[in-house]
Amino acid sequence: MTPPVNTSGSTKERILAAAEVLFAQRGFDGASLRQLTSSAGVNLAAVNYHFGSKEKLVEQVFRRRLDALNARRLTALAKIAGVENTTLEDVLAAYIRPALDLSHDDSGALFMRVLARAFAEHDDTLRQFLSENYGHVMRQFTTEFARLLPQLSKPELYWRIDLVTGALTHAMSGFGMIQRKSDVSEHTHREQTAQHLIGFAVAGLSHP
């Protein structure tokens, strides 16, 4: 009967965990601080005390996941960038697999939906934040794509990367009709997703 309450970790951590869940479920505006603090088992005023405002809480939710995600992406890319026998599949795997690994635990999977939602909401403040803090990641990957696809003009390459981004966002956020069957393990499903994504993206990027 009592609302679900998370009782582990510090107040700040409980708020961040509950925020990730509720933002994914109801959006940034849709999730109220009263729902959030109630599900986190903390006082209403705790958000403003620890984070200053709801908007700064949103920023922290993003920062916590994206820092780890993009660090792993860049690490994976650094191992293969510029190497002679690197393939398109390798670069795409460096981009996709950290995101799918992140979605291994439940709250990480929810975060991918938060991220996709942020894209969809066209919030200029948030887009600027993403561009400022993580734009260099996309730029490094684009450079590597350009090296492996020298036959494509710059506009052509940008177009194709843009379309791949759409497919990735769509698949990773669980938008589509494809849902994990109950007889397929989470790990298997993730591996299938990665392979479909990479095969699809390679074809879309490199077609004549």
Added chain:
Amino acid sequence: MTPPVNTSGSTKERILAAAEVLFAQRGFDGASLRQLTSSAGVNLAAVNYHFGSKEKLVEQVFRRRLDALNARRLTALAKIAGVENTTLEDVLAAYIRPALDLSHDDSGALFMRVLARAFAEHDDTLRQFLSENYGHVMRQFTTEFARLLPQLSKPELYWRIDLVTGALTHAMSGFGMIQRKSDVSEHTHREQTAQHLIGFAVAGLSHP
């Protein structure tokens, strides 16, 4: 100094037009009825009088555009479905071009963003409405894709269509970094978008 006011058409039409703009700009929750009625130049109570509630207004905004869009998609598909020498490009064109034509006028382009936002918001009510009213359209296209791609298993085909959908939604809603240059006409830009989308989708759907 006065807020922008639309003074043409009936009250209902003014509300629908203003709603499409504001929903695209600020989302369904973000756009308030006071902003909406003010920008439409009608009284605040007019929405509840003519539509019953804000939620029913949202439904009408969708219905008005989607009925026309999907009718044109099915008309285009009927001309080529089952025909022997029909290509994948033809089917994709029947799906994509009506959407791009719709986005010819400004409010139509805004509607594509409304649609993409609805997808992203994971609103179950809205998704059920879309599935109930327009699911048959996607089903007919899927049948035709299956005929033209007999080498693909059903799960494989569904995966690829899902990824194509993601790319289409992304491109048509203007999410991405690709923006129309000022020295490119609207018509030219739309044609380029269609060609990039179709080429990309053909490669993604039919790769070995």
Added chain:
DNA sequence: GGCCAGTTCAAACGATCGTTTGAGCATACG
């Protein structure tokens, strides 16, 4: 004119939002 259905209007309603307040509690340090 008198009446009536359709529409518009200003004003208010109750609910919910993010944020602030000030008292109360715990722990650590002199």
Added chain:
DNA sequence: CGTATGCTCAAACGATCGTTTGAACTGGCC
């Protein structure tokens, strides 16, 4: 012990939300 610091709490603040109300206005019809 006294007190300072970090944190939590219930309560309230003002603003804004979707919706409802009842009167005022509109045109056509007898």
